[in-house]
Structures are given as structure tokens and as C-alpha cells.
Amino acid sequence: MGRPSIREKIVEAALDRFHLLGYNACGVQEIVESAGALKGSFYNHFKSKEAMAVEAIERYGQSVGLDILMDETRDPVQRLRDHVDFLVTRLVHHDFERGCLIGSLGNELSHSAPLVREAVERALDQWTELVEKALREAQRDGRLASGLDPARTARFLVNAWQGAVLRMKVVKNREPLDDFLEVTFRSILR
């Protein structure tokens, strides 16, 4: 692998700044400078700030441990648990100052930035689909609470996780994440 291109460095810097501060709290110039790129070179690389945010979301989506969910050789409940544990470890590592970039930008921009809204929708759909597959397997093994539909429950869990991460950012401790784990793995999955 060669050195990252200027373009890649800008996407990385955007991901980092948006993740910590949100989208509207930081400007294109700040991002370009923190990437070590030349002032004014931004539009050589991206059509718009929004287009850059879409790439940041896509890059971030590759880092949320979906590979753990994809490993269908493993027990479905255990791989859901391991996936969440992976995410918890990262949130703790960042001292609860960074949540989920996908959820944060979805929250901030769904009304005003249609390209970002679409990228967030795609990312959440991909995530949900993998959770749904694991829930279908769990259901076959009799480990999904009776009466629950795997597709609906998958959406519910991905959303509940986003809400847990949101509350974590507010309270700045892991209690909301533990609440998610306890309630999910007691009442929805066994």
C-alpha cells in the first residue's frame, strides 16, 4: 500500500472532526487544514461538503465491526453479543466523547442534507440486514423471544442501540450501553 492520497487524508480528517463535533460545527477549511492539504484545494477533490460527508460515512461504516456479524459459522446470539462488545470497547476507548457517526449525522442532517440522509439510510439498512440474519438463525434455535418478527426486531435493536449511544454521549458513562446489553440479552434473546 502506498501513502494515503490527499483525498483520503481529507476524508479521514472529515470523519474525525464530524465524529467529535458534528457537521455544522466545523468548516471545510478546518478539515482541509487538519488533513495537511493546501487551503483552497478542497474543490479539486470534492463536489461539496455534503459529498465529503457521504464518503466519511461510508468509510466509517467499514469500521463498525460488521465482519463479526457476517461470520455465519458462529453462534448467532454470540456473534450479536461480540459485535456489541466490540462497539462498547471503542466507545469506552473514546471516553464517551464520540458516539456513532452514522447516527449523529443522520440526526443532524436528515432534514437538510439529502445525500447524507441517503448514505445514513444505506448504512443503517446494511447493518440491520446482518442483525436480521442472526436473529433468523436465533429464532430457528428457539432463542428469539416468541412472537417477535426477526426483521422488525432487527430494526428495533439497531435503533435502540443508536438511542443507547446517544444517551451515553449525554451521561458520559457506559450505563446506557450496559442497559442495552442487559435488557436485550434477557428479554429479546436468550
Next chain:
Amino acid sequence: MGRPSIREKIVEAALDRFHLLGYNACGVQEIVESAGALKGSFYNHFKSKEAMAVEAIERYGQSVGLDILMDETRDPVQRLRDHVDFLVTRLVHHDFERGCLIGSLGNELSHSAPLVREAVERALDQWTELVEKALREAQRDGRLASGLDPARTARFLVNAWQGAVLRMKVVKNREPLDDFLEVTFRSILR
């Protein structure tokens, strides 16, 4: 009741703009003008934009149907259900373009605006406490899934609701709200 004061009008306008666009996407001047106040009069009324946001959150908190949860003469599961139905009706009324101001500002500002973070924490705690009371009653009636702690489950549900509202803003339909209702009232409460 007299006419709303300029100060009240500014808080209302801030609530309206922050609810639709978020905090960093709209400026103090835009809010003051949309309240019909004189340009430049803002700092006669508020110490800062952040202090105004705290008041907007407190005002918004009075409109989320907590009175429905407070009515302890009524069946606890039914009043939880009615409370959520009340919120769903309002989200539908706004064509899914506005989520929950408390969650939105918590998500956007927990890192950068400590007074807002505290106001969001207070609002979510108050909400959670009322849900917890209803869950304790439901548990006495044998209607809370076995093995669940009411305090933890109350936090989980308030957070899961925030996540459902976030996804609703992204997909712009009521599916995430229905997912919340179905899974909650099948697996957690009966």
C-alpha cells in the same frame, strides 16, 4: 394570560428552529428576527445562545406528554402506551421532519455545550423516572418480562425511543415508531 413577552417569543422561535434544523445550522440573528424582535436585542434577554437553548429544551420538555405518564390512577401499561401514541401522533403531524428536541440537541451538543448537555440529562432523567414508576407498577401486576429491573428497563426504553425517532427522521416514515411499539409491547410489557 397577557401577550407573550419578547423573551418568550424568542424562546418559542429558538425551539422551532432548533427542532427543525438543529443548533449549529441556525444563528441567533435568524431566531431573533423570526421572533419579530429587534436585531441586536438578543443579549438584553439571554446570556448566550446556549442559555437560550437550555430554555428551549425546558419549554419543549413541558410538551412531551409527561402528564399522561403521571396519572397514577390509570393502568400502568396503558398509560405507557398512550404516552407513546401521543408522541407518535405529533411526529406524524410534522411529517417526520422533526424528531425529539431533547435527543437531537443532546446528540449534537453533548461534547461542546455543557449547559445544554446538563439540560438534556435532566429532561431525560425526569422522563425516565416516570417510565420507571409505571414499570414498577406493571411489575407488581406481573406484566413486566421476568428478570428485568424497572430502573434499567426504563432507561433502556427511553433510549430505544430516542433511537426510533432518530431512524424515523432518516427514513421519513413511521416504521421505526411501529417497530418500537410492537417489540416493546410484545417482549418487555404484556
